[in-house]
Amino acid sequence: MNPSDPRVVLQQRREKLAQHFCGPAILWSGSESPRNFPANRFPFRASSHFLFFAGRSLANAAIHLEAGKLTLFMDDADANDALWHGPSPRRQEIAKQMGADQDYPLSKLASWTQDVATIPVQDSATRQIQEKQIGRTLGSAKQLQGHNRQLAKAIVAVRMIHDQSAISSIREAAAVTVKAHLAGMTATYNAQTEAEIRAAMEAVIMAHNLTCAYNSIVTVQGEVLHNQSYHRPIRAGDLLLADVGAEKEGWASDVTRTWPISGSFSSTQHDIYDIVLAAHDICIAKAAPGVEFRDLHLLAALTLAEGLVSLGILKGKAETLVERDAHALFFPHGVGHLLGLDVHDMEDLGDLAGYAPGRKRCDRFGLGFLRLDRPLQKSMIVTIEPGFYQVPSLLKNPERQSHYQDCINWDQLVKFKDVQGIRIEDDILITAKGAEVLTAALPSVPSQIESYMNRCI
Amino acid sequence: MNPSDPRVVLQQRREKLAQHFCGPAILWSGSESPRNFPANRFPFRASSHFLFFAGRSLANAAIHLEAGKLTLFMDDADANDALWHGPSPRRQEIAKQMGADQDYPLSKLASWTQDVATIPVQDSATRQIQEKQIGRTLGSAKQLQGHNRQLAKAIVAVRMIHDQSAISSIREAAAVTVKAHLAGMTATYNAQTEAEIRAAMEAVIMAHNLTCAYNSIVTVQGEVLHNQSYHRPIRAGDLLLADVGAEKEGWASDVTRTWPISGSFSSTQHDIYDIVLAAHDICIAKAAPGVEFRDLHLLAALTLAEGLVSLGILKGKAETLVERDAHALFFPHGVGHLLGLDVHDMEDLGDLAGYAPGRKRCDRFGLGFLRLDRPLQKSMIVTIEPGFYQVPSLLKNPERQSHYQDCINWDQLVKFKDVQGIRIEDDILITAKGAEVLTAALPSVPSQIESYMNRCI
Structure with a gap:
């Protein structure tokens, strides 16, 4: 594959991460923040850590990273969504484009969260979901401890030197x-x-x-x-x-x-x-x-x-x-x-x-x-x-x-x-x-x- | 005072509300949503219910409304803030401009929350503060019950017919x-x-x-x-x-x-x-x-x-x-x-x-x-x-x-x-x-x- 192919770029980022951190990690993308009512939202801006490894701005998604492998978790848009937002690519198609090894709906994420490290997302609504799914409170991203901190250090090492x-x-x-x-x-x-x-x-x-x-x-x-x-x-x-x-x-x-x-x-x-x-x-x-x-x-x-x-x-x-x-x-x-x-x-x-x-x-x-x-x-x-x-x-x-x-x-x-x-x-x-x-x-x-x-x- | 004076306009809105709802109510303004890290935020957009009665977009503020009276709760900017954001008006000055009857720092809000009605704000970070201060979970703004629903109906009656x-x-x-x-x-x-x-x-x-x-x-x-x-x-x-x-x-x-x-x-x-x-x-x-x-x-x-x-x-x-x-x-x-x-x-x-x-x-x-x-x-x-x-x-x-x-x-x-x-x-x-x-x-x-x-x- 062409070295500038997004799948190659993302694969290299995952492999670099694996050199610095050996356990499993899950990164959440975040959700759109409401401006004044639920349908009137600020433009979506994915969490940067997610974006770095997923290469694509996806709301309400999570990725599991381990030993260079990528698993994508997200739900397909429901049938009514096409009227408002046009046809959306299916999860499988997105997973293929990003070179994911596996892909599942969000409901499957719960069985992947044991002992994973993560970085708390910024938006508070997703943070609550994240804490619930991971089964513990996360504290501030500024003061991480334990394997979350190890993950953060590894991500710093990879993100600081640009490809x-x-x-x-x-x-x-x-x-x-x-x-x-x-x-x-x-x-x-x-x-x-x-x-x-x-x-x-x-x-x-x-x-x-x-x-x-x-x-x-x-x-x-x-x-x-x-x-x-x-x-x-x-x-x-x-x-x-x-x-x-x-x-x-x-x-x-x-x-x-x-x-x-x-x-x-x-x-x-x-x-x-x-x-x-x-x-x-x-x-x-x-x-x-x-x-x-x-x-x-x-x-x-x-x-x-x-x-x-x-x-x-x-x-x-x-x-x-x-x-x-x-x-x-x-x-x-x-x-x-x-x-x-x-x-x-x-x-x-x-x-x-x-x-x-x-x-x-x-x-x-x-x-x-x-x-x-x-x-x-x-x-x-x-x-x-x-x-x-x-x-x-x-x-x-x-x-x-x-x-x-x-x-x-x-x-x-x-x-x-x-x-x-x-x-x-x-x-x-x-x-x-x-x-x-x-x-x-x-x-x-x-x-x-x-x-x-x-x-x- | 001139009938287009903001203080008169806001006073009339409060009086109309009091005709439809007789108990105390607190409305929160909301906070800025982070875009990718805490200091990089979406532009602030106050909750519309707050904005209607406060007449001014203030982050991290709340207003207490009862029988046509307005009490403003917010903190003055701290001393270091002026370097980054310039001189900010003090709470007392803001309270005066909006015709508030009283004004207090946010720490005083806790003693005003008994039996108040409220509308859940949209941004999740403030919602958590709101629920904590009011001492109960609020559910969705779409499905209010009890006096919160009565307040919402009263606000609808007032906001629907424009001044x-x-x-x-x-x-x-x-x-x-x-x-x-x-x-x-x-x-x-x-x-x-x-x-x-x-x-x-x-x-x-x-x-x-x-x-x-x-x-x-x-x-x-x-x-x-x-x-x-x-x-x-x-x-x-x-x-x-x-x-x-x-x-x-x-x-x-x-x-x-x-x-x-x-x-x-x-x-x-x-x-x-x-x-x-x-x-x-x-x-x-x-x-x-x-x-x-x-x-x-x-x-x-x-x-x-x-x-x-x-x-x-x-x-x-x-x-x-x-x-x-x-x-x-x-x-x-x-x-x-x-x-x-x-x-x-x-x-x-x-x-x-x-x-x-x-x-x-x-x-x-x-x-x-x-x-x-x-x-x-x-x-x-x-x-x-x-x-x-x-x-x-x-x-x-x-x-x-x-x-x-x-x-x-x-x-x-x-x-x-x-x-x-x-x-x-x-x-x-x-x-x-x-x-x-x-x-x-x-x-x-x-x-x-x-x-x-x-x-x-």
């Missing part, structure tokens, strides 16, 4: 995401609100019949890190921060650009943007197998600190400022995270994927939000996303002000009030010698962004 | 929906796939900072009634069926148009379209207070049957064909439903809202999918949506074929194979003397659709 099929899907998602961002830049000239720019961007993703990997951030208030409202009018002096990514068959991309509403960065915006871009570029240049991601984060912090010192916003030696976490006043999140079937890949398992064995989240102000602390490996995909933000809840916090009073030149900072939030985020594939930027087609240099925005005016 | 605020919101949703459909018609000329037309339509809704009231249907396979895939290429001879509606602050619109990909209906498409349009128009013309919705459904059925007889597709007398449900071979759903905060309003309560007391779903083939069987009343909003479909699972069903063998001229039907699915759906407000079409600005006559589609070519 060609996964890389190809993420590549496609990234390519559409690039188009979406370009459409956003183009739409800015005539837009009056954040919502209009968001619409132009998501329309590209939808037109390619893809979905968003996460709720888009498209805002002139980029200092609110997960801003998900879009009602604000946009004004010529504003910067727009757009963090929008497409998902292809579950595989995510995650990209941020920041551009000036007017089509031209002000000198203050340009100054800060260049610092963020320098942090972005140096992290990408240094990324390679064996490099500690935490070191990239600290390199980004140092680059930002140096830049802010050179602009007179921070005072002192950059190394010392980073040691004191002063950079985190303006860059309070991590420089990136794993990317895969989840936009923060495997974050349902807490830090099991993001943190190497034996490592724990640090409670330092400048490191607490770092989602990835591992040496990079070939075929990992991660984001690189430094930023600069003026977050009122940080900068106006009296304790922080007092702790960092000798580090900040407030009079100088005030001159940069038209720079509330900048982030530049790309998706990179770790290669044998370095990193490939999967989203390299999207301009990140200010002059390129400006010329793209102004090409039609 | 000016509700009507105004649905009007706004409908206006944006009209623009979305026009954008779909415009986009058809250059589109290659269903997905591209869907994107153009939803982009309009998104650009107005509204959401879709339900998952859009945008398909050349309109005979699949709830088709929610968009991958198909579109071809010049196809009809496109688009069932897309915006939601404004929870208030839904629900509109369908069917248009020719080429910009011109073929003569067979035109023939069938005219029959569906006649059914649509006559139902709207006859809709008025006191009119039984079931009679409108049967009128639509009769109009379709007459038309299909005149085209030689059905054989016999139209009245007899409708009595035998032969129309349902081509029109297997109801002619409409209640519209409000849910696109099928209050369908979470089963048929409690849709069916007048004492009435039950009929198991007749031609009536089983009728969602509304009540006399119309002033200030109800309903959809009128007759259709014609060639559904393989109905027309190729041997039992149906045998039962209706004397009714169908198969040789004639074959000539209409380019008409797989047509639906024309508008939203109407029942007025003192008749009905106002809230979506009247959208063309439904074939010549108008054609000239709109071809205006720029």
Whole structure:
């Protein structure tokens, strides 16, 4: 069979899992979440662990994995379903397409659950079914114990290093995401609100019949890190921060650009943007197998600190400022995270994927939000996303002000009030010698962004 | 206070409820459903019952209602939340804006739950919290008993007859929906796939900072009634069926148009379209207070049957064909439903809202999918949506074929194979003397659709 045949890909994933975990495991796909009444549902999104091994988004299904063998459990659609949803493929046909060894209706699952390991699904309705069928409560996916934890570790080992099929899907998602961002830049000239720019961007993703990997951030208030409202009018002096990514068959991309509403960065915006871009570029240049991601984060912090010192916003030696976490006043999140079937890949398992064995989240102000602390490996995909933000809840916090009073030149900072939030985020594939930027087609240099925005005016 | 002040509107809703239900009630808002890990969630959509009385979409909140009084229970966002989501209004401020009499953190809710009635929320995670706090299992919202059922009946009485605020919101949703459909018609000329037309339509809704009231249907396979895939290429001879509606602050619109990909209906498409349009128009013309919705459904059925007889597709007398449900071979759903905060309003309560007391779903083939069987009343909003479909699972069903063998001229039907699915759906407000079409600005006559589609070519 062709190595890119889905059955071969899935077989290889199962065999890799079997190398790391020898017992039986069952993974549930989840069910559609109701929006306001049972027939009006959110679009179905299968559990990522299920999707990885099943290769296909199936609601109300489960797979049993053991020693490289796959057994599919699901029910055929009932006869009335065809009127509403058209003819559905039968379970046997689906099982054949995914290379399953056996397939049964869900009613048979009960006799397969003894001593199996599992990962608790996210949606609460399926979780209840899962716990009932497996005969015990499961607790949080973030705090697994015993053989469930062993299974989770094995899945982390397999999912973290992407196969060609996964890389190809993420590549496609990234390519559409690039188009979406370009459409956003183009739409800015005539837009009056954040919502209009968001619409132009998501329309590209939808037109390619893809979905968003996460709720888009498209805002002139980029200092609110997960801003998900879009009602604000946009004004010529504003910067727009757009963090929008497409998902292809579950595989995510995650990209941020920041551009000036007017089509031209002000000198203050340009100054800060260049610092963020320098942090972005140096992290990408240094990324390679064996490099500690935490070191990239600290390199980004140092680059930002140096830049802010050179602009007179921070005072002192950059190394010392980073040691004191002063950079985190303006860059309070991590420089990136794993990317895969989840936009923060495997974050349902807490830090099991993001943190190497034996490592724990640090409670330092400048490191607490770092989602990835591992040496990079070939075929990992991660984001690189430094930023600069003026977050009122940080900068106006009296304790922080007092702790960092000798580090900040407030009079100088005030001159940069038209720079509330900048982030530049790309998706990179770790290669044998370095990193490939999967989203390299999207301009990140200010002059390129400006010329793209102004090409039609 | 101004009668359109939200506090006045909500006060009036509570007072109406108190006229129908005298005990205490608690309504939960629900929580965000996780998409694949806890921080990556579907956009929040509050429970419609909560939204109706709270007037505001708040996650993880509950309201206690008794004798016209409102008590709000929710927790203030924690201090770290501001970094990710910006400053949040405090509970007290929200309570003031909604005219609440009192407000407490969620921890105080436990002492308010004795003997309260409630409606089970749809999302399973909140349902578990709800059952725990209320101290008993709740069963399905479709089969409520005791005082929960009394509460549900009272809510139905209040929500079914819309106040000016509700009507105004649905009007706004409908206006944006009209623009979305026009954008779909415009986009058809250059589109290659269903997905591209869907994107153009939803982009309009998104650009107005509204959401879709339900998952859009945008398909050349309109005979699949709830088709929610968009991958198909579109071809010049196809009809496109688009069932897309915006939601404004929870208030839904629900509109369908069917248009020719080429910009011109073929003569067979035109023939069938005219029959569906006649059914649509006559139902709207006859809709008025006191009119039984079931009679409108049967009128639509009769109009379709007459038309299909005149085209030689059905054989016999139209009245007899409708009595035998032969129309349902081509029109297997109801002619409409209640519209409000849910696109099928209050369908979470089963048929409690849709069916007048004492009435039950009929198991007749031609009536089983009728969602509304009540006399119309002033200030109800309903959809009128007759259709014609060639559904393989109905027309190729041997039992149906045998039962209706004397009714169908198969040789004639074959000539209409380019008409797989047509639906024309508008939203109407029942007025003192008749009905106002809230979506009247959208063309439904074939010549108008054609000239709109071809205006720029």
